Amino acid sequence: MSKKYSLLNYSLFLTISFLHLFPSLVQGNMLNKLSEYVEEKMQSDKIPGVAVAIVEDSKIVFVKGFGYRDLENKLPVTPETLFHIGSNTKSMTALIVASLIDEGKADWDTPIIQYYSDFALEDSKATELVTFRHLLSMRAGIPESAEDDLLEVTMAKDIFGIIENAEILGNPGDIFEYSNLSSAAAGYIAAILSGTSLDALYEGYIQLIKQKVLNPIGMKTACVRASEAEKNPNYGKSYELVQGKLEEAETEDIDEDPLAPSGSLKASASEMALYLTTLINQGMAPNGNSVISTENVTETWKTYLEDYGMGFEKQHYNNIEIIGHEGSFDNYLSVFGFSTELNMGYFIITNCENTSNDLITEGPKYIVDLYISDREVSKGDVDGSETIDLKDIILVLQVSSGKKISLNMNADVNQDGRIGIIEAIFGIKEIAGF
Structure with a gap:
């Protein structure tokens, strides 16, 4: 019929x-x-500025800026506006290590002391066990509270002394504790593996993230140094809501940040769209560059305690698995995520944390x-x-x-x-x- x-x-x-x-x-x-x-x-x-990127089927389908990157001068947010992505940097630090593993210079499960013999936790037995996998998945036993001692730290190498003196929470692999020190240590040990001296770890990490992640993907304006970001005329200011009024926030971002590998990158929505596409393509950048092997990029997505992987975390919504991370620093707030099932990803960033x-x-x-x-x-x-x-x-x-x-x-x-x-x-x- x-x-x-x-x-x-x-x-x-x-x-x-x-x-x-x-x-x-x-x-x-x-x-x-x-x-x-x-x-x-x-x-x-009352959010002053937002940038959003959407990728689908290996293509960037939407990148848009909303509102203002500078309220006083009415300068708009554009797809190329640089914002601080905070802890989303952790995923890129994990990819740096993955790249070294691709090159045969490291392994996820080899004890760190084989790469840096002076590395130590409070407990000598735990020291012999901790690996890149533990550090990047927040299971090394390093307490978050140890970051309180960073006020006296001026160089990247000093974080190793803080880690050694911190009372560990348990044996590596047994306990989840979100720790910026943990991922920072992984990033700096990667720099040591690449030939960087202890006195130049910050610069060594910057060179690594450029060489292994940013440049191959085509993230040309993304940067770690605060001074470099501030020179960009399209760098977005951050704000906070004070007694119902938006005010420009005081920055805490500095050059030589000892926690740089855990959360110091500044990037635009357009660049994060390229990053998302690379992840969805399992290590292949939109420009055709093979950034990380499929085997090792997907290894970083495997989760352990608290659904946290190596620089990535997993969530489930409507039975859809989402892999990604959030970032919060200096009154910027951001999130990225992607679904291999839907073959799409998103990035959202704002410049006013307490309203976003x-x-x-x-x-x-x-x-x-x-x-x-x-x-x-x-x-x-x-x-x-x-x-x-x-x-x-x-x-x-x-x-x-x-x-x-x-x-x-x-x-x-x-x-x-x-x-x-x-x-x-x-x-x-x-x-x-x-």
């Missing part, structure tokens, strides 16, 4: 099964909704919901009950062709819902002159 669907005056009612023929329209509608969502959150929560928690927490869920609904529509089957108004599609064809299109025709939809639909679509395109 066939069913009749009328095409009349720019309105066509067809089943959702053919929407894959117009993916750009579906995607455009989704991204418009995302823009509206961000703008509404900015207004309601809801956007950073709920924004990724909103994006995933959009993609789930998009995939359901694109893959939907005909059941005779679901229809969609295609006025917008006809209007797009009208604008594209420069012709006024008035349709009055019938499409026979067979029981499988396919042949008649395709004929109707090609009928529209023929009338439009395509």
Whole structure:
């Protein structure tokens, strides 16, 4: 039995099964909704500036700046605005180690003392056990409270003394404790492995992240040094809400930050889109560079205690596994994540931490919901009950062709819902002159 669907005056009612023929329209509608969502959150929560990037199927489909990077001078946030990404840097430090493993210079599970003989924890037995895997997955037993002693530290090498004097929480691998010292140690030991002297660890780490991650991916303006970021005319200021008023925040970012490998990178949304694409491609950058082997980039995603991997953490939303991280520093707040199942990723960053928690927490869920609904529509089957108004599609064809299109025709939809639909679509395109 066939069913009749009328095409009349720019309105066509067809089943959702053919929407894959117009993916750009579906995607455009989704991204418009995302823009509206961000703008509404900015207004309601008093967020001065936001940047968002979306990648899908190895392509950057959306990069946009919202609001201001400089409120006083009304300078807008652009896709190229540099913001501080904070602890999202940890994932890149893990990729540096992965690169050294690709080169045969290191191994995830070799004791650190074989790479740096002076490395020590409070307990000598624990010292003999701790590995890169432990340091990067926050399971080395180093307490977060040990960072309180950083006030007296002026050089990167000094963190090793703090680590040695800290009372460890347990044997490596047994306890999760989020520790900036832990990931910083991993980054600096990677620099030592690459031939850097103890007195030049900060500079050595900068060279490593450029050589192993930033340059191969094409992240040309991303930088670690605070002074370098400040010289960029498109560097975004950060703000805080004080008694209902947005005020420029005092910066704590400094050159020679001893915790640089755990959270000192500044990058733009455009650059983070390149980074996301590289991750989704399992180590292959959009420019074709093989940055990290598939084996070792995916190794960093494996999780242990508290769903934390090596510089990455996993979350689940609507049965979708999301791999990513959050970053918070100097009143900037950010999050990135990607799904190998949906083959997409997102990055959101703001320049006012104390008004942005809801956007950073709920924004990724909103994006995933959009993609789930998009995939359901694109893959939907005909059941005779679901229809969609295609006025917008006809209007797009009208604008594209420069012709006024008035349709009055019938499409026979067979029981499988396919042949008649395709004929109707090609009928529209023929009338439009395509």
